[in-house]
Amino acid sequence: MPNGDEKACTSVREALMKNAILDGEQEIQHATKFIAKSGSNKAGLVVFNSGKMHVEGADSSLKKWLQELKASIEGGNAAPGILLPAEIEKFPQTLQERVPACDGVVLWFFQEALRCYKAGSPAGAAFMLGAASEKIILILIESYGRRIKEEKNREAFFTRVNNRMVSAKYDEFKRSYKSAKPKPTDMPLAQDLEQLLDGAFNFYRHTRNLVGHPQIVPDLDKGVILANIGQFIVYAERIYRLIDFYSCHEVEV
Structure with a gap:
């Protein structure tokens, strides 16, 4: 006793x-x-x-x-939220340090994802992370499209992506990117770029939809959600490096 x-x-x-x-x-x-x-x-x-x-x-x-x-x-109140290791608590700061140009909306939703996780809501974290991912992908698509060299091809690209769901916009971007010239050759940007973007984008979109479409109670693993909060920093870093690449190169499709 x-x-x-x-x-x-x-x-x-x-x-x-x-x-x-x-x-x-x-x-x-x-x-x-x-x-x-x-x-x-x-x-x-x-x-x-x-x-x-x-x-x-x-x-x-x-x-x-x-x-x-x-x-x-x-x-007699509820216990405080989850205590995370210092390096995880610093995720938003780390994102800002590694991606100084990160859009404010992306950063806000990323911070909210971590707040939700700390409050014991992995579903809330998944939804906020999906929103951050959608915004950053839309920034990439817009930045890429503006750099298409020929006006008719540029207009055709935006005609295909405008007024469509983000998944359809992303599919159009992928199709255009595969045939586009030039492409990054520096490591690690050139290595498995499509695989990294595909995997992360689809995970963030899928888990957000599980929460946002109230058909079933979502089965979300807290450890997987936390790992993908951390992975978002690499995801954002690669996307902004790709944006920087195309800001210096016109796109031929």
């Missing part, structure tokens, strides 16, 4: 274990001390036998999360 308030200890223990950050637990005078660890950060949460709690440790995102956990237990 813990020295600290048993009900509060159970709530703390369950929250720390759920987030895989419980590093230890020890009984001290009139209290139970829980040690949490996330990456290089460590912090403690002391539960006294009176039910009061105290958070210890250097300032960090982990300590802030423990303070939110303390407040939620004391107030």
